[in-house]
Amino acid sequence: MIEFYNVNVQIDGKYILREVSLRILKGEFVYLIGPSGAGKSTILRLIYFDLFPQAGTVIVDKYSSAKIRRKDIPYIRRKIGVVFQDFKLLTDRTVYENVALALRVTGVKSSEIKRRVMRILTEMGLSQKRNHYPQELSGGEQQRVAIARAVINEPFIVLADEPTGNLDPRTSLEILETLERINKKGTAVLMATHNYDLIRKFKHRTIKINRGMIV
Amino acid sequence: MIEFYNVNVQIDGKYILREVSLRILKGEFVYLIGPSGAGKSTILRLIYFDLFPQAGTVIVDKYSSAKIRRKDIPYIRRKIGVVFQDFKLLTDRTVYENVALALRVTGVKSSEIKRRVMRILTEMGLSQKRNHYPQELSGGEQQRVAIARAVINEPFIVLADEPTGNLDPRTSLEILETLERINKKGTAVLMATHNYDLIRKFKHRTIKINRGMIV
Amino acid sequence: MKRARLATVIAVTSVSLALLLIGLFGIFYLNMDRWIGRLRAKMEIEVFLDPTVKQEKIDQLRKSIQQIEGIESVQFISKEKAAKRFKQEFGQDIFDIIENNPLPPSFVIHLKKGYRTYMRVSAISGQLQKLDAVDEIVFQKQLLQIVDRYIQIVYLGTILIGLMITFIAFVLIYNTIRLTIYARKDIISIMRLVGATERFVRRPFVVEGMAQGLIGAAIASILLFYFIKFVKTFIYPYLATTPYLFLILLGLGWLLGMISSRLSVGKHLQNV
Amino acid sequence: MKRARLATVIAVTSVSLALLLIGLFGIFYLNMDRWIGRLRAKMEIEVFLDPTVKQEKIDQLRKSIQQIEGIESVQFISKEKAAKRFKQEFGQDIFDIIENNPLPPSFVIHLKKGYRTYMRVSAISGQLQKLDAVDEIVFQKQLLQIVDRYIQIVYLGTILIGLMITFIAFVLIYNTIRLTIYARKDIISIMRLVGATERFVRRPFVVEGMAQGLIGAAIASILLFYFIKFVKTFIYPYLATTPYLFLILLGLGWLLGMISSRLSVGKHLQNV
Numbered sequence: 001m002i003e004f005y006n007v008n009v010q011i012d013g014k015y016i017l018r019e020v021s022l023r024i025l026k027g028e029f030v031y032l033i034g035p036s037g038a039g040k041s042t043i044l045r046l047i048y049f050d051l052f053p054q055a056g057t058v059i060v061d062k063y064s065s066a067k068i069r070r071k072d073i074p075y076i077r078r079k080i081g082v083v084f085q086d087f088k089l090l091t092d093r094t095v096y097e098n099v100a101l102a103l104r105v106t107g108v109k110s111s112e113i114k115r116r117v118m119r120i121l122t123e124m125g126l127s128q129k130r131n132h133y134p135q136e137l138s139g140g141e142q143q144r145v146a147i148a149r150a151v152i153n154e155p156f157i158v159l160a161d162e163p164t165g166n167l168d169p170r171t172s173l174e175i176l177e178t179l180e181r182i183n184k185k186g187t188a189v190l191m192a193t194h195n196y197d198l199i200r201k202f203k204h205r206t207i208k209i210n211r212g213m214i215v
Numbered sequence: 216m217i218e219f220y221n222v223n224v225q226i227d228g229k230y231i232l233r234e235v236s237l238r239i240l241k242g243e244f245v246y247l248i249g250p251s252g253a254g255k256s257t258i259l260r261l262i263y264f265d266l267f268p269q270a271g272t273v274i275v276d277k278y279s280s281a282k283i284r285r286k287d288i289p290y291i292r293r294k295i296g297v298v299f300q301d302f303k304l305l306t307d308r309t310v311y312e313n314v315a316l317a318l319r320v321t322g323v324k325s326s327e328i329k330r331r332v333m334r335i336l337t338e339m340g341l342s343q344k345r346n347h348y349p350q351e352l353s354g355g356e357q358q359r360v361a362i363a364r365a366v367i368n369e370p371f372i373v374l375a376d377e378p379t380g381n382l383d384p385r386t387s388l389e390i391l392e393t394l395e396r397i398n399k400k401g402t403a404v405l406m407a408t409h410n411y412d413l414i415r416k417f418k419h420r421t422i423k424i425n426r427g428m429i430v
Numbered sequence: 431m432k433r434a435r436l437a438t439v440i441a442v443t444s445v446s447l448a449l450l451l452i453g454l455f456g457i458f459y460l461n462m463d464r465w466i467g468r469l470r471a472k473m474e475i476e477v478f479l480d481p482t483v484k485q486e487k488i489d490q491l492r493k494s495i496q497q498i499e500g501i502e503s504v505q506f507i508s509k510e511k512a513a514k515r516f517k518q519e520f521g522q523d524i525f526d527i528i529e530n531n532p533l534p535p536s537f538v539i540h541l542k543k544g545y546r547t548y549m550r551v552s553a554i555s556g557q558l559q560k561l562d563a564v565d566e567i568v569f570q571k572q573l574l575q576i577v578d579r580y581i582q583i584v585y586l587g588t589i590l591i592g593l594m595i596t597f598i599a600f601v602l603i604y605n606t607i608r609l610t611i612y613a614r615k616d617i618i619s620i621m622r623l624v625g626a627t628e629r630f631v632r633r634p635f636v637v638e639g640m641a642q643g644l645i646g647a648a649i650a651s652i653l654l655f656y657f658i659k660f661v662k663t664f665i666y667p668y669l670a671t672t673p674y675l676f677l678i679l680l681g682l683g684w685l686l687g688m689i690s691s692r693l694s695v696g697k698h699l700q701n702v
Numbered sequence: 703m704k705r706a707r708l709a710t711v712i713a714v715t716s717v718s719l720a721l722l723l724i725g726l727f728g729i730f731y732l733n734m735d736r737w738i739g740r741l742r743a744k745m746e747i748e749v750f751l752d753p754t755v756k757q758e759k760i761d762q763l764r765k766s767i768q769q770i771e772g773i774e775s776v777q778f779i780s781k782e783k784a785a786k787r788f789k790q791e792f793g794q795d796i797f798d799i800i801e802n803n804p805l806p807p808s809f810v811i812h813l814k815k816g817y818r819t820y821m822r823v824s825a826i827s828g829q830l831q832k833l834d835a836v837d838e839i840v841f842q843k844q845l846l847q848i849v850d851r852y853i854q855i856v857y858l859g860t861i862l863i864g865l866m867i868t869f870i871a872f873v874l875i876y877n878t879i880r881l882t883i884y885a886r887k888d889i890i891s892i893m894r895l896v897g898a899t900e901r902f903v904r905r906p907f908v909v910e911g912m913a914q915g916l917i918g919a920a921i922a923s924i925l926l927f928y929f930i931k932f933v934k935t936f937i938y939p940y941l942a943t944t945p946y947l948f949l950i951l952l953g954l955g956w957l958l959g960m961i962s963s964r965l966s967v968g969k970h971l972q973n974v
């Protein structure tokens with residue numbers, strides 16, 4: 001479902017990724033680990049077509065990085081839930097509106113949006129904070145908003161970039177349980193993480209990367 | 216040197232901190248732990264006078280939250296190094312300029328700035344990235360820039376809010392070793408963290424907080 | 431929310447001020463145009479007749495003159511009236527000097543609107559010259575020539591400045607909306623990351639641009655209305671205005687808002 | 703860097719366009735002022751004398767007239783010259799009608815600059831009336847009254863519009879710089895968090911504001927210069943200009959940039 005064939009990414013002549021090939025199957029749960037600056041976030045960006053390889057091909061669903069047209073990108077992105085490493089929340093909208101945004105762009109009805117947003121916020125323990133703005137939240141709360149937004153669309157894959165970086169061990173566990181539950185329902189999960197405790201606790205296939213190369 | 220006396224912080228009628236009293240001595244190394252949303256970042260904000268308590272007093276160095284004048288705040292902040300949870304780097308300046316900023320505001324000479332910035336960047340393994348903009352860095356690299364900016368001024372205390380949240384275990388270790396080294400030279404360190412591995416490895420006094428109260 | 435509000439306030443302010451400027455200029459143009467029209471309307475051709483001409487002939491002449499194209503009105507100045515005019519101009523009664531009134535009778539002719547230029551007046555003067563009993567034809571040749579020449583300059587200058595103001599208004603609005611969009615750069619980029627189509631991203635900006643243009647135009651109209659009222663009451667009661675001006679402002683605001691936001695968003699989206 | 707650059711470009715554009723507008727308006731004002739000055743300069747007083755007055759007396763009169771305050775020049779129109787003028791105005795030789803020239807000799811008087819108003823002219827006319835051998839005094843009473851009244855209106859209107867443009871320019875520049883600062887809100891807040899004093903935060907903005915004002919004024923001056931050149935070459939070679947205009951623009955740009963950025967930063971810093 002997601003396939004990388006000898007992908008190279010170069011910026012200013014420097015290799016960020018070099019000959020990366022990998023495959024993630026439907027409904028799989030995969031960890032992506034490696035030191036800081038290894039290229040984890042870059043791999044995720046390739047998957048949601050925010051970046052294109054200089055050589056090699058990235059295939060996501062039925063789209064290929066070589067052939068995808070600009071106007072197709074929004075549609076594939078709707079089927080991918082991304083938890084960004086820096087959250088990327090809108091500072092001028094409430095928690096509720098931030099999560100609802102992912103549905104609004106797809107044209108879902110308001111009543112339907114309300115129902116689904118409220119459910120996911122409750123699940124994430126954020127229903128009390130729904131009318132707060134992101135800068136009024138703690139780091140961990142912001143991260144949970146980002147996760148809520150990523151999964152609300154029921155995507156076929158969730159890309160989670162360090163989704164527990166700002167969370168205490170207990171909340172981290174809860175988040176991972178949430179991801180597991182989503183995964184059980186058939187959604188694939190690709191999670192970049194430094195948290196080896198979690199990897200040990202929830203065993204899944206692990207892709208290791210260092211200096212832009214799979215090891 | 217830092218003292219909290221029955222500090223209460225309320226926002227919109229909700230208690231963020233309740234009757235918090237604590238004391239950090241000169242040159243001490245203290246962890247601040249607690250679940251997401253407990254109030255850790257809030258405690259740090261009180262110390263660098265970004266927030267004032269509704270009741271109680273915060274004393275930092277020779278300044279008290281009850282008496283400090285607006286125009287004194289910049290001067291006390293120069294003696295406090297802060298690693299913000301969300302980094303707070305200037306997106307329109309290079310890594311070099313971001314780190315140099317902390318010195319520029321104090322009016323240090325350019326040649327002196329250059330020398331000191333280059334030394335700290337090398338120490339943080341960022342000298343290669345000195346002309347990059349923050350958005351061209353990985354999450355962990357950004358975090359290290361934030362740490363470099365916090366310590367360059369040789370403050371009497373470093374407040375580190377989750378300084379290893381985006382770092383792999385090895386880099387985390389290196390960061391902690393850096394903080395330890397700074398601490399050895401007499402700088403106090405107050406570090407909010409969720410990383411119990413590190414707490415176990417580097418033993419220091421730990422302040423535990425939950426729902427705005429010291430436990 | 432707060433961010434969006436500030437940008438909106440600024441955009442609307444700019445739009446309304448720029449449009450107010452255009453409105454003020456429109457009023458200026460309108461009044462200048464009317465003033466020049468009046469100047470031309472005052473223009474007259476004097477046709478001096480043979481002093482011995484008979485009443486019969488005069489009536490006949492009047493008819494012939496009236497048939498010439500472009501003649502609006504013909505007024506007969508008898509010898510007696512001419513004497514009065516002499517008195518006015520030279521400060522002396524002509525009958526003090528001479529017993530018989532030596533002044534010739536004349537026709538004073540006013541022309542229709544389109545005929546008040548030097549070229550046309552000369553042509554008409556030629557036709558008049560051919561009539562019987564016409565002695566001499568006098569009109570303000572030089573003045574007319576000057577008006578013809580300078581008025582063109584004035585119109586050209588006015589239109590040039592008017593276009594410039596419109597252009598300036600456009601640039602200001604374009605820039606303001608551009609800055610507005612720029613201030614929401616992050617929002618745009620995040621929207622696109624969560625799967626918004628170009629249309630979805632673009633629409634609110636264009637709608638907002640049009641709304642800002644219209645609101646700005648409405649504010650400009652209100653200000654202009656009170657400006658007009660003020661001037662009419664305290665300074666110059668004969669100020670020419672037209673309700674179309676307000677319609678033009680509204681249309682212009684809408685158009686400027688739409689075009690500038692379209693261009694801005696279009697240009698911007700490529701860079702995010 | 704990129705962020706700062708865009709905002710700068712926009713601010714400078716706005717400043718230069720607004721100042722260009724003021725410059726255009728300045729030129730308009732200058733030319734209108736000169737034109738009205740010329741109109742007044744044309745104003746003359748005619749002093750008709752007793753037809754039988756002697757040459758001796760005339761010389762004496764001329765001296766008396768020249769001693770009156772406000773008189774710029776005195777020109778004598780003899781009976782012969784008057785006859786010529788008659789011919790011009792009435793299309794007939796006066797000697798055809800009568801053998802002896804009945805027209806009175808006269809003085810044509812021009813006044814000094816400050817004396818060309820209805821009030822002053824009336825006063826001077828009164829003094830002239832008292833002189834020996836003066837028969838009648840004629841000047842364009844009505845025209846002068848009209849000019850006096852309308853010119854005040856025109857000046858008032860012009861100054862009003864001028865002030866309005868300046869105000870609009872100020873608001874535009876203020877808003878642009880405000881938006882510029884707003885776009886750097888994060889930068890300001892981060893600077894303060896790392897210990898920058900208010901002065902340190904404020905200074906670059908004010909310096910930048912002044913620089914933007916000056917650069918904008920320079921651009922406006924260049925545009926205005928070429929505009930003037932264009933108009934002089936192709937439309938109206940007699941266009942009045944003054945180098946002071948450019949100095950005023952530069953000063954105004956500097957002032958606007960400084961004041962508006964001061965106000966903006968001052969206002970903004972409280973909210974960060």
Ligand SMILES: Nc1ncnc2c1ncn2[C@@H]1O[C@H](COP(=O)(O)OP(=O)(O)OP(=O)(O)O)[C@@H](O)[C@H]1O
Nearest residue numbers: 016036037038039040041042351352353354355356
């Ligand atoms: N636009 C860019 N210009 C230059 N270098 C870049 C750019 N984007 C990324 N890089 C570099 O590419 C490398 C990989 O970045 P990436 O964000 O993928 O790392 P990562 O594995 O996610 O690290 P972390 O765990 O710290 O988030 C880093 O060294 C980074 O500096």
Ligand SMILES: Nc1ncnc2c1ncn2[C@@H]1O[C@H](COP(=O)(O)OP(=O)(O)OP(=O)(O)O)[C@@H](O)[C@H]1O
Nearest residue numbers: 136137138139140141231251252253254255256257
């Ligand atoms: N401006 C504000 N308005 C409303 N609530 C706020 C505001 N600032 C903070 N809070 C709330 O105060 C609580 C404590 O926040 P704080 O950032 O101190 O938590 P934290 O301990 O740092 O958590 P984390 O580990 O997730 O970063 C949170 O529940 C947060 O939502």
Ligand SMILES: [Mg+2]
Nearest residue numbers: 041085353354
């Ligand atoms: Mg990363």
Ligand SMILES: [Mg+2]
Nearest residue numbers: 138139256300
């Ligand atoms: Mg926190």
